[in-house]
Amino acid sequence: MKNTMIGIIGAAAFGVMASAASAATLDDVKAKGFIQCGVNTALAGFSAPDDKGEWTGLDVDFCRAVAAAVFGDGTKVKFTPLSAKDRFTALQSGEIDILSRNTTWTINRDTALGLNFAGVTYFDGQGFMINAKKLPGVNSALQLSGASVCVQSGTTTELNLADYFKANNLEYNPVVFEKVEEANAAYDAGRCDAYTTDQSGLYGIRLTLASPGDHVVLPEIISKEPLGPAVRQGDDQWFDIVKWTYFALLNAEELGITKANVEEMKNSPNPEIKRVLGVEAESKIGTDLGLTNDWVVNIVKATGNYGEIFENNVGSGSPLKISRGINALWTKGGLQYGVPIR
C-alpha cells in the first residue's frame, strides 16, 4: 500500500509535469505511435478482455475509433485497466490520453477535477440487483430498508445510493469495495442483499455470477448516469478530436454508413455523405482538426458506426442483449444526436 501511495505522489508530482510540458496531446500521441486509453478492469460489454486476451467493449471500441481517426489504424491503441478510484489521477497525471471507462459526466468532474467530457456514449441510470431466489418477496428498491448493499468506492453510484436511501427514509449498510471484481465476489458470496451500479453494469455483472438466473434487476432507476469519454483540460485540439470522433460515429449511423459499405458510400451522390467522408473537392473536413480528410472513413472501417458498436458490444450481437432505448438516434426517439459535420 505504501508503494501505491508513493506511486500516486510520483504520478501526481512528476506526471503532471510531463503532461504540462507537452500540452499538445496529438503531437505526443503521434510521436509515440499509439493512444493510451484508460478503461475498466472488467465490465462485460464496456471493457473486458475476451478469451484471447483482446480488449472488447463499447468503451474500448471508442478508443479504437479515436486511434483510427488519428492514425488510420484502429489497433494503434494501448489499454490501461483502472479502478474507479485511480481513473482521474491517471488522466490528470498524463498516464493516459483518454479516459473511456463508463465514467459519469458531472459538473464536479468537469470543473474541479480538471476534465473535459467529450460526449455521452451511453445514457445510463443507476439500478439495483438482488438475488430473487434468496429474497423472493422483493420487487422494488423501496423494499430494501435494512439491507446490506454492495457498491464500488469513488463512484457517483456511492453518492446516489446515500441520497436515495436518505430521501426515502430507508436504512441500509453500505459495503464499499475499491475494485469491481471484489464487489462482485462479495455479492456473489452473499455478503450483500443488493448490488448497485449503473443498470448496464448490472446486466454485465449478472453474467459473471455463479448462477445468473437467480438474480434480477429491480425496475427503479434512481439517477441519471451519462457515461462518456473524458480528456484533460487545456488541450482544445485533442478535446475536439475526441469529441468529433463521437459525433462522427453518430453521423455515420444516421447517414447509413457502415463498416461494410463505407467504400461504396464514397461514390454516393449525396453531398452530405461525400462531405463527411472527405471526398468533396477541396475538402478541409479533417485537416482543420489536425487529421487527414478520410478520418471518418478510417473510423467506420475500424469499428463501424455507433449503432454497430452498440449492437456488437451490449446489444443484440452480445450476451447482454440490451435494447437501444434512450441510446437510439434522435431520429428514432432516442437521445443520441450527432452535431452536423460541415
Next chain:
Amino acid sequence: MAVQHVSRAQEPAKASLLYDPKVRSIFFQVVLLLLLIAGVWWIVDNTIENLRRSNISTGFDFLRGRAGFDISDTPIQYSSDSTYGRAILVGFWNTIIVAVAGIVTATILGFIIGVGRLSRNWLLRKIAMVYVETFRNIPPLLVIFFWYLGVLAVLPAPRDSIVLPFGSYLNSRGFYFPRFLWGDGAWLIVAGLVVGIGLTWFVARRAKARQMTTGQRFPVFWTGLALIVGFPLLGFALAGFPLTLDFPKAGTFNLTGGFNVKPEFLSLYLALSFYTAAFIAEIVRAGILGVSKGQSEAAAALGLRPGTALRLVIIPQALRIIIPPLTSQYLNLTKNSSLAVAIGYPDLYAIGGTILNQTGQAIEIVVIFMIIYLSISLVTSFFMNWFNARMALKER
C-alpha cells in the same frame, strides 16, 4: 600560560583548508543540503504551477465540504451530511481500532507460539513451527482474502444464522451480540474499577515490601482479582443494576439491534493478528534463546521452579532483546492495516481514497495520509522506546 603557549607552538603548520577533513565534511553536507532544498523546491513549484495550469483545484478547503457518502463502520457520529474532514476522522479511528486490537492479539498469540516453539513437547513444538513457517511466508493480502472469502463466505445467510450462547449470532454479515445499554449511575461502576485498580497497586507494593523484609509471600494475584472485579460489582449494585440488554433480532434482511462486528473488520483483524503473530513468535524465540543458559541453570540452582524461573529470570532478560524488533512489527501491522481497502473495511486509506476520487485532490489527500500514518508510527515508536528504556538493564 606558558604551558599553553608551548603546546600551541608545537602544532604542525596549518595545512590548506582543502585538506582539512572537518572543513571538507561541512562543505559536502552544505552542498547536499542545498541540492536537497533545490530539488524539493523544484518539485513543489512545478507541481503547483502545473496544477494551476490544468485547472485542478487545490488547497485543503475541500475538507469542509459535504461528504455525501455513507460509511459502514462509524465509531464516531457520522452521516452522509457530515464533512470530508469528519469522514477522514472516521477512517482514522477505524485504523486505530483495528491496529490496536491487532497488536494486542498478535502480541499474546506471538508470545504463546514463540514459547511453544521452545517447548519440550514435540507436538506443540512442531505445531508452532508449522504455524510460523506458514504465516510468515504468505503475503498478508492473501491471509486477508483467506479470512474474508474463504472462511466468512462459508458462513450461513442471516436467516440461517448460527445461534451462539448469550443471544449471539454468527452469519455471513458478521458476529452479532447483545449491546449493553447503561442507565443512570453507571459511572459508579467505572469508579469502582478505578478504586479496585488503585487498591490492587497498593496491595502489590505492600506485599513486595513485606516479602523483601520478612520473606513471607502474599497472594497478590487473587486479592487483586477480587478487588478489581468486586468494586465495580459493588458499584453496579449500589446504582441499582442500571443495565438493559439490546438483543439482536431478525429483521427483513439482516439482524437488527445488538452489536454487529462486521466480517470486514473480523477478517482484517484476524488476518493482521495471525500474520504478525508469526513474526512476533520468532522474535520471542530469539529473545529467549538470547538469554544465556547459565541464567536458567543459576535459577534452578537457587531452587526456582521452571515456571517461576521463566517469569522472574528469563522473560525480564529476554524482553530487552524482544522489545526493539517488536516495535517494528507493531509499525508493520499498523501500516498493513491499509490493505483493508481490498475487502472494504473503511480504514483511513479506503475512506481517503474515496474522498480523493470524489474531490480529485490527490496531492492533499496523500499529504494527509502521510501525516497521519507518520504520526501514528512516531507515537508507537515513542511509547515503545519509553517502554524499552524502562525495561533496559539497570546496571548498578
